[in-house]
Amino acid sequence: MRLRLKILLLAILPVLVALAATTWSMARQGMALAREQQTIVEQAWLSSKESELQHYVRLAYSVIEPLARRDDEQARIQALDLLARMDFGPDGYFFVYDEQGVNLMHPRQPELVGQNLFDFQDDSGQKPIRLLLEVAREGGRNGKPVRYLWPKPSAGGQVAEKLGFVASLEAWGWMFGTGIYLDDVEVALAQVDATAQDSIHAMQRQAIAIACLAILLVTGCALALNISDHRHADARLRQLARKVVYSQEEERARLSRELHDGLSQMLVSVKLMVETAQDSLARHQQVCLAPGHSLDEPLARALERLHQSLAELRRMSHNLRPALLDDLGLPAALRHLAAECSPEGENPAALQVNVSESGQAVPLPEAYATTLFRVAQEGLTNIVRHARATRASLILRYAPDGVELVIQDNGTGFCGGASESEGGIGLRNMRERVEMLGGRLRLDDAQAHGALLRAWLPLPARSPDFSSTVSA
Template identity: 35%
Template sequence: MNINLKLQLVTIVPLVLALVAVLIVTQVQYQSLSEQTVYEYRHSVMSHRKDELRNYVALAEGATEHIYKNKNLSNEQAQTLVKQVLSNMRFGKDGYFFAYNFDGTALLIPGQEWRIGKNWLDLEDRNGVKLIRGLIENAKGGGGYLNYVFNQPSKGGEVGKKIGYSRELEDWQWMIGTGVYIDDIDQEIAVLNASIGKHIRNTSVMTLIIGLVAVIAIFFTGQFIRFSERKLANRKLRELNERIFQTQEEECKRVSRELHDGISQTIAAARFSLETAQLKHQNNDDASNEMERSMELICKIMGDIRAISHQLHPGLLEDYGLGAALEELGRDFSQRTEIQVDVERLSLRNILSTEVKTALYRIAQESLTNIERHANASKVSISLKLVPNWLVLEIIDNGQGFDYQRYDKSRDKKTKVHQGIGLRNMKERLSFYQGDLTVKSEHGGTKVSARIPQSQLRFNASNASEN
C-alpha cells in the first residue's frame, strides 16, 4: 500500500466513522425525543380527558342536586327522577352516565338495560380489572379514575379501552359516574409515532447522503491531488535528472579539460624529454639535463593527478575532518589563484556524518569555484561555526558581486533571477538535511551562508570545540 493510498484511508476512515457515529447518536436522540414527545402528548390528552370527566360528573351532580336534596320527595321518587335526568344526559358519540349501588347492583346504564337489576360487583374485563368494584371504591374515596375495557355502543358492542370517573351519593349509597373511550388516543399516538419515524428516516437518509457525498468528494479530491502530485513529482524528477546529467557532463568536461590541458601536455613534454635523452644517450652525449627535465615533468604529473583526485574526493575529509579539509581547500585555492584565503576553523569531534561533511565541503568548493570564475576578488574568508541550534558555514569575498535579485517593474517588487546549477546544487544538498542557503551579494562582495540544524548532527553539539 503506497503512501498516497494510506493518506486517503487516514482521511476517509475517520470521516466514515464520524458519519456512523452521527447516525447512531441521531437515531438514539430522535428515539428518545420521540418517546418523550409521545409520553408528553399522551399525558396531556389524558389529563384533558380526566378534566372533562370530572367536569361531566360535576354537571351531573349539579343537574340532580335539587332532586337529591329535596326533602318533599320520597327516596324512591327522587331516585327515579335522578335516573331519568342522568339517562337523558349524553355527550359525544359514546358518552353516558351510569349508576350502581354500593353492593354492585346496576341501577342505570343507557343502551345496556339488560344489565340493570343485576349484581356486577365481581365483573372483570379481559385484563382482570374488577371495574365495578374499583369504581365503587374510588367513589367512596371521594372520587377517582379507573382504566378498564368495556363495551363500546358505537362499535356494535365491541370492547374498547375506557377511563371512568365515579363519585358517591352517600345518603343513597349510590355510585354515579361516566367514562370516555380512549382508543382514539392510541390511534393518534400511532399516527404521531409514524410521522416521527418517517422524519427520523428522512433525516437519517439525508445525513447518509451528505456523508457519502463528502466521502466521495474527498476520495476524488484525493485522487486529483494524488495525480497532480505524481505529475509534479515526475516533472521535478525529470528536472532533477537533467540537472544531474548536466552536473555530470560539466564535471566530465572539467576533468577532461584538466587532463587535456594539463596532464596530457605535461606527459607529452616528458615523452619528448625522454626521447631527447634517449637520442643523446645513443650518441654518447650528456643527457642529464633532459633526464632532470623529465623527472620534473613526471613530478608535476603526479601533483596534477593528486590535485584532480583531491577535487573528486578529498581523503583528508574522512581522515582529519571538515576543518582540516577546508584549510587544505583554501590553501590550494590560494596557491592556484593567488587570492588570499583565511579559514576560521572549528574542530568537530565525531559530530558530523560523512554525508554532512561532504555536503558542506562541496558547498565551499562550489563557492570558491564561483569566486574564481566571476568575483574578481582579492580576499576570501571561510568560517565554520556553531550558533544556537545551527551549524553555519560562511564564505565571504570582497569581489564585484552579482545581481542575485532584480527589480520587476510589472509587479513592482524584486524577484529572484534564474539561478545557475551551482546554487541549485547547493540548495538541494542542504534541503536533504533540512538546512537552508542564503546569498547576500552587492558591489562590495558576496556572502554565502549554509546552515544545517543541530538536530541533523550525529551527536550533541557540546562535543565541538574551536581550535
C-alpha cells in the first residue's frame, strides 16, 4: 500500500469512527428522550383527560341534582333523558347504574338497559360494573377516576381500555359516569413517538451528511495535494530532461570540436604526407623500383580513402553540432541541412528541398534553435530514407506568440505511411523535445499526398534556454 493511501486512510478512518460513535450516541440519547417525552406526554394527557371527565361529571351532577330533590318517577325519567342527550363525540357518553348493578341508561348500547351486570366479567376476569360501583361510593358526589375494559361502540364492540370518571347520586342510589377510550390516547402517543423518531433520523442524516462532507473535503485535499505533487514531479522531470538534452548537446559540441580540431587535422597531415611521398616516388620510381612496377595506383587509392574519411569525419562533426547553428543561426543551418539531405549514391538530385521563412524574424534562444534544428534533421532523414519523395519544403514561421517549423513532402507518407500513434523512436524523440519547451508536434499523414509535420514552440516574455535550466 502506498504511503499517500495510508495517510488518506488514517485521515478518513477517525472520521468514520467518530461518525459511528456520534450516530450511536445520538440514537441512544434520542430514544431515551423520546421515551421520557412519551411518558411526560402520556401523564399530561391523562391528567388533562381526567380533569375534563371530572368537569363533565360535575356538569351532569349539577343538571340532575335539582330533579333528585323531587324524588318521583317522572323526575328520574327526566334525569335519564337529560344524561342520555349529554354526549361528546362518538364514544363520549354517560351511563347510569343502580346500586345492584342494573343498567338504567346506556345511549350507545340500549340492549343493556334493564340487565343486571353486577357479576359481568371482561376478558381479563375483572368485573367492571362492581369496580365502578365501589369507586363511585368512594368518590361520592365529587367522583373518582377508574380504569377498566369495555366494548368500544365505534370499533364494532371491540374491547378496549377505558378511563372513566364515576360519581354517586345518593338520593336515588345511582352510579353514573362517563369516560374515554385509551386507544385514542395510544394513537396520539404513537404520533408523538413517530415525530420523535423522525427527528432522531433527521439528526442522524445530518450527522452522516456532515461526515460525508468532511470525508469529501479530506479526499479533495488529498487529491489536490496529489495533483500538486504530480505537477511538481512533472516540472522537475521536465527540468531534468532539459538538463539531459543540454548535456547531450554540450557533449555533441565537445566531440565535434575534438573531431574537427584533433582527428581531422591528423588525417589532413597524413594526406599531405602521402601526397608528398607520391610526388617523391613519381620522380624516383625508375631508380627504386624494378621495371613494370609502380606505386602510383596504391597511393592514389590511399589518398582517395583518406579523402573519403575526411568527408565522413566532417559530416559526423557537422551532425553532432553544426557550426552554422552557433555562428549564423537557425535559418542558415536549415539551408545547409537541406543542401546535404539528398540521398548519396546513384541519383544525388533525387530530393529537392526548399527552405523559406515568413513573419518577423526574432533571435531564438539556444534551446529553441537546437530543438527545431533536430526536428528538421530527423524529419528530413525520415523523408530521405522512407518516403520516396522528390520534393520537400522547410518553412520557418515567426508569430507574436511563437515560432513554427513546417516540414512537407510529396512522398508516400511519414516513415513509410506510419500513423502518428504508430511512429517510431524518431517521432517520439521529436515530440519529447518539443513538449519539453511547452510546444506541440502534429503530424498530418496522407499516403496519397505525402506528410505534413508541424512543430510549434511558444515564445514567452522570457524564453527558457538550456543554460538557464542548468544553472537553476
